[in-house]
Amino acid sequence: MRTLLTHATLIDCVEPRPRPDTTVLIEDGRIQDIFDAGSAPSVGDAEVIDLQGAYLMPGLWDVHIHPDYRSVVEGPLASQVTMFGHQMQAALLESGVVGMRCAGTHDYMDVAWKRAFDSGQHLGPRLVAAGYFLTTTGGHFLGSGHALEVDGPYGFVKAIREQIKNGVDTIKLNLSGGIMGPAWDQHSRSFLLQDELKAAFDICKLRGFPVMAHATNPESVKAAIRLGAHTVEHGYIMDDECIELFLEHDVWYVPTLSISHLTPNQASNDWEKRWVKNRNLSHSLCCRADAASGTHQEWFRKALKAGVKMALGSDIRPLKDAALLELSLWVRDGATPWQALVAATRHGAAVCGMGEQLGTVEKGKLADLIVVGSNPLEDINNVRRLQLVLKDGRVVSDKRPKAR
Numbered sequence: 062m063r064t065l066l067t068h069a070t071l072i073d074c075v076e077p078r079p080r081p082d083t084t085v086l087i088e089d090g091r092i093q094d095i096f097d098a099g100s101a102p103s104v105g106d107a108e109v110i111d112l113q114g115a116y117l118m119p120g121l122w123d124v125h126i127h128p129d130y131r132s133v134v135e136g137p138l139a140s141q142v143t144m145f146g147h148q149m150q151a152a153l154l155e156s157g158v159v160g161m162r163c164a165g166t167h168d169y170m171d172v173a174w175k176r177a178f179d180s181g182q183h184l185g186p187r188l189v190a191a192g193y194f195l196t197t198t199g200g201h202f203l204g205s206g207h208a209l210e211v212d213g214p215y216g217f218v219k220a221i222r223e224q225i226k227n228g229v230d231t232i233k234l235n236l237s238g239g240i241m242g243p244a245w246d247q248h249s250r251s252f253l254l255q256d257e258l259k260a261a262f263d264i265c266k267l268r269g270f271p272v273m274a275h276a277t278n279p280e281s282v283k284a285a286i287r288l289g290a291h292t293v294e295h296g297y298i299m300d301d302e303c304i305e306l307f308l309e310h311d312v313w314y315v316p317t318l319s320i321s322h323l324t325p326n327q328a329s330n331d332w333e334k335r336w337v338k339n340r341n342l343s344h345s346l347c348c349r350a351d352a353a354s355g356t357h358q359e360w361f362r363k364a365l366k367a368g369v370k371m372a373l374g375s376d377i378r379p380l381k382d383a384a385l386l387e388l389s390l391w392v393r394d395g396a397t398p399w400q401a402l403v404a405a406t407r408h409g410a411a412v413c414g415m416g417e418q419l420g421t422v423e424k425g426k427l428a429d430l431i432v433v434g435s436n437p438l439e440d441i442n443n444v445r446r447l448q449l450v451l452k453d454g455r456v457v458s459d460k461r462p463k464a465r
Contacts (some may be wrong), residue, residue: 062089063106064088064110064454065084065085065086065101065102065107066085066112066117066432067112068084068114069083069112069115069116069432070083070112070117071117072117072437072438073422073423074118074119074406075421075423077399079436079438082097084096085422085428085430086102087428087451087454088454090427090455091426091427091428092423092426094424095422095423110449115433115434116437116443117430118430118437119159119420119430120160120431120450120452121388121409122158122159122162122406122408122409123158123373123383123384123405124161124189124292124372124412125294125315125317125374125376126162126164127207127378128148128166128167128170128378129141129144130206131167131205131206142174145166145170146174146185149161149174149185150184152186152379152380152381152383153184153457154184154450155381156382156384156445157431157433157447159450160186161187162188162231162412162413163189163190164194164294165207165233166190166193167206167207169227169229171192172227172228172229175188175190184452184457189231189413190229191224191233193220194208194234195209195220195232196208196234196235197211197212197253198210198212199252200235200246201235201238201239201275202235202241202246214261216257217264218260225270229270231270232261232270233272234253234274234275235252235275236251236252236258236274236275236285237250237276237277238251239277239295239320240277240321240346240350241320241342241346241350248278248295249277249278251278251281251284272285272292273292274290274292276290276293277295277296278297278298279298279303282303282306283303286303286307293314294315295315295320296361298356298360299360299363299364303360304364304369307369312370313370313412314371315371315374315412316374317376317387318357318358318391319383319390320377321350321353321354322350322358323337323340323377323386324347324350327351327354330442332389333386340377358395371404371408372404372405372412373388373404373405373409385445387405388402388405388442388444398437398439402437402441406421407420407421408420428453428454430449430450431447431451432448432449432450433446433447434447448461
């Protein structure tokens with residue numbers, strides 16, 4: 062099957078300049094060629110989709126997601142698994158999120174959906190699975206239902222082996238507390254002992270599994286980087302040595318600004334205000350987020366300025382809104398729209414080990430693409446003006462106005 066996307070304004074997420082009047086040839090799910098204005102090929106047997114100047118770009122990635130927490134979802138496990146798949150499909154079709162990395166689920170529902178999506182029998186984004194996240198007894202976010210409480214070096218080794226046996230792609234370790242938790246679950250506190258940390262990272266390294274490290278204070282961030290984490294999540298509190306270590310060890314940072322920024326006191330546009338109203342966080346959790354927000358913003362900006370590798374992850378739900386809200390927060394906190402787009406496309410695919418195949422619009426790559434009606438490099442919220450979503454070169458969502 063051949064498809065020609067004509068009269069596109071291309072944002073390829075390689076160069077920070079839109080290319081007007083571009084034609085992209087897709088064949089058998091891949092980008093076969095890209096033609097500048099005036100050099101488009103003959104149509105032949107290709108299906109032609111005239112984009113009429115709309116903006117063609119790679120699909121979005123959200124590299125820190127969860128299903129709804131077991132404690133707030135009613136119904137049997139089968140219903141919860143089904144709802145998670147529906148939410149991921151909605152994110153693809155309604156918001157153009159073509160790839161996701163899970164940061165913790167219960168009952169390995171992310172593994173199940175990864176296999177379902179990869180089989181082609183169900184439509185959804187490309188998914189990297191983590192299974193449960195691992196924490197200590199009395200560790201982080203136990204009420205989510207996504208945590209396994211384990212203790213001691215061999216406790217972590219055994220739990221990680223169980224995760225691998227059940228088909229995960231990455232290992233999520235919660236090294237510290239968080240903002241959204243009970244009074245004893247504080248993001249300023251670390252949880253794992255040194256021998257527990259070493260054993261957990263050693264077995265992941267031995268088995269070749271990347272570590273996704275929830276680390277929220279300088280001690281835990283430094284430990285994660287030094288022990289070989291693939292990504293550090295959150296980094297609410299850091300110091301200059303953390304930034305130096307990120308650069309020295311070439312480790313990814315996923316800041317999840319939404320967790321500390323989306324409260325009634327901080328919501329700055331209608332989308333954020335609507336989300337905050339629907340989320341209805343308790344007053345105490347809003348106070349914790351408000352108190353953490355300024356420091357989180359400070360270290361996000363310092364990491365960005367220093368050139369730390371960063372990718373976009375939201376850590377909120379519903380999934381169809383999450384990445385879009387996080388993108389806007391990146392720009393609000395000092396990133397340019399270009400930096401935010403790259404974090405949500407090229408860098409997202411790279412974090413998930415798919416950068417050679419996805420994340421940019423280049424010859425030979427898989428055609429997971431979106432089309433939006435206005436330039437997101439002028440206003441990042443223009444990514445909300447979604448017109449088309451393509452997966453493997455096939456249109457799976459068409460929101461263009463219908464001719465009457």
